[in-house]
Amino acid sequence: MSVVVADKCSKWYGDVLGVSDVSWRLRGGIVGLLGPNGAGKSSLMKMMAGLIRPSRGSVAVFGKCPFSDVEVRRRIGYAPEHEKTWDELTALELVTVMAKLAGVSKGSAVAAERALDQVGMTFAMHRRVKGFSKGMRQRTKLATAIAHDPEVLLLDEPLTGVDPVARVDIVDRIRKLGEAGKTIVVSSHVLYEIEALTSEIVVIHRGQMLAEGNVYEIRRLIDRYPHRIRIECDRPRTIAAALAEQDHVARIVFERNGVLIETRDPDRCYDQLAAAVLEHGVAVSSLGSPDNNLGAVFEYLTGDGRR
Amino acid sequence: MSAASSLSITWTIASLTLTRLVRGRALWVSAMIAALPIAFAYVLSTRDRPDDSTIVDVFAFEQLVLAVLPALFVASSIGEEIEDRTTTYLWSRPIPRWAVLAGKLLALLPIICVLSVASWFAASIAGAFAPPSAASCLALVLGGVGLSLVAAAIATLVPKYAMALTICYMLFFDLPLGVMPASIKQLSITHHVRMIADVVSIAEDSVATGVTGIATISLVWFVVGLWRIRRLEA
Numbered sequence: 001m002s003v004v005v006a007d008k009c010s011k012w013y014g015d016v017l018g019v020s021d022v023s024w025r026l027r028g029g030i031v032g033l034l035g036p037n038g039a040g041k042s043s044l045m046k047m048m049a050g051l052i053r054p055s056r057g058s059v060a061v062f063g064k065c066p067f068s069d070v071e072v073r074r075r076i077g078y079a080p081e082h083e084k085t086w087d088e089l090t091a092l093e094l095v096t097v098m099a100k101l102a103g104v105s106k107g108s109a110v111a112a113e114r115a116l117d118q119v120g121m122t123f124a125m126h127r128r129v130k131g132f133s134k135g136m137r138q139r140t141k142l143a144t145a146i147a148h149d150p151e152v153l154l155l156d157e158p159l160t161g162v163d164p165v166a167r168v169d170i171v172d173r174i175r176k177l178g179e180a181g182k183t184i185v186v187s188s189h190v191l192y193e194i195e196a197l198t199s200e201i202v203v204i205h206r207g208q209m210l211a212e213g214n215v216y217e218i219r220r221l222i223d224r225y226p227h228r229i230r231i232e233c234d235r236p237r238t239i240a241a242a243l244a245e246q247d248h249v250a251r252i253v254f255e256r257n258g259v260l261i262e263t264r265d266p267d268r269c270y271d272q273l274a275a276a277v278l279e280h281g282v283a284v285s286s287l288g289s290p291d292n293n294l295g296a297v298f299e300y301l302t303g304d305g306r307r
Numbered sequence: 308m309s310a311a312s313s314l315s316i317t318w319t320i321a322s323l324t325l326t327r328l329v330r331g332r333a334l335w336v337s338a339m340i341a342a343l344p345i346a347f348a349y350v351l352s353t354r355d356r357p358d359d360s361t362i363v364d365v366f367a368f369e370q371l372v373l374a375v376l377p378a379l380f381v382a383s384s385i386g387e388e389i390e391d392r393t394t395t396y397l398w399s400r401p402i403p404r405w406a407v408l409a410g411k412l413l414a415l416l417p418i419i420c421v422l423s424v425a426s427w428f429a430a431s432i433a434g435a436f437a438p439p440s441a442a443s444c445l446a447l448v449l450g451g452v453g454l455s456l457v458a459a460a461i462a463t464l465v466p467k468y469a470m471a472l473t474i475c476y477m478l479f480f481d482l483p484l485g486v487m488p489a490s491i492k493q494l495s496i497t498h499h500v501r502m503i504a505d506v507v508s509i510a511e512d513s514v515a516t517g518v519t520g521i522a523t524i525s526l527v528w529f530v531v532g533l534w535r536i537r538r539l540e541a
Contacts, residue, residue, distance in 0.1 A: 050399060051395055085393060089327070101397065105315060
């Protein structure tokens, strides 16, 4: 039986088409939802989580509509893309409330502590969310999603803005959840984030599903274009110096509060970046990849680039 | 979903709302607003000997406070939740949508009622006039409940400007409507509050009419709020 079934599903926001005629069956495992910003990934996720209704077609989780069927949402864990949460609460309070609302009536605090431990947040569980870094917020969001031990996890951009060290750690923890038998859908606009988690991907662009299957073909396409990594930190020149001599680095551009690196080997670049950050003790405030390279692949897939 | 489970969810949302409220600023701002009629009563008492008109004036001020408190507590709490998209955390859980409204109201209604009545009592002491009657306290409590349901519905309809619109509704619609010399004033909750309170003499004075009026108006608004929250998407 398929865990998630989307049948000719479309979502309109007024005149704007968010998701267009998507039909998809998810049987299990970890699946990456890949697409540029505004592609429709979050809309699809929200439909699976029961937050929005399809304008046309249907989305079913375990055969039930998650928007109207309250009980099926007990089997779903969702971590939204946005950072807003109840900042006045401590991490433990937040996750405990989420566990209680998900139906963990007895031992919700224990379940919350366990979830925070699973995402490596035990050290900060009595601190208020207000003072958390982006990485800590992402981990806490992940804990809110797993606290009630759901069968399906929907993680919307869980690695956005996370520093390289935390990124490796979060990826490792998500993979462990997958190995534990959870069905996980992870969205991202960065192929290399998805690739670190799974080889099964769904490519979505302008609300449509372009491709579904193995990551290697997509990667072959994307490698034709230099991958861009933007890092905002207190010492961009130190980072630039550490990477300047590497043969895979095509270009380094200094920007306000950071540096933009173009590389032909993103895996090596991310590894060396993490090593440089740790070695020199650089304080990283954000790390991301602009869409452009992925956009080129999407243009190729949609045929836009040949017109 | 069982009744016990629904109750537990409502209680959890109420606790969450209270925790956030206590750690935020709204409670202190509201306490200061509720203290204004006390200062007003004191100023009046220093100028003239308290009489019936003093009580009427102070009660009118209490009604102003009563019009603002639901906007500060209920409308802002629900409106911000929707606008900040923290509702995604709530609505992705196996909880009925009405429980969000019920939980918020369960947490905030007692505070609004206690603040209003306490302010009225303290104003009577500061103004050196007779202690408030049971009817006037009942009127403030019922008015607080009714206006909070109106605020909740407005917040679900226009979350972005929930607080401002609720204050506008109270100050520029409900209060002026309530003093109109026409039957349209029956649409005003504050008119019914005055009717129950028996502070001002009103021709068709009747506690039962006042209670029915508040119940009808607030029920209509509450149904609108429930209808809207069931349809809201995150």
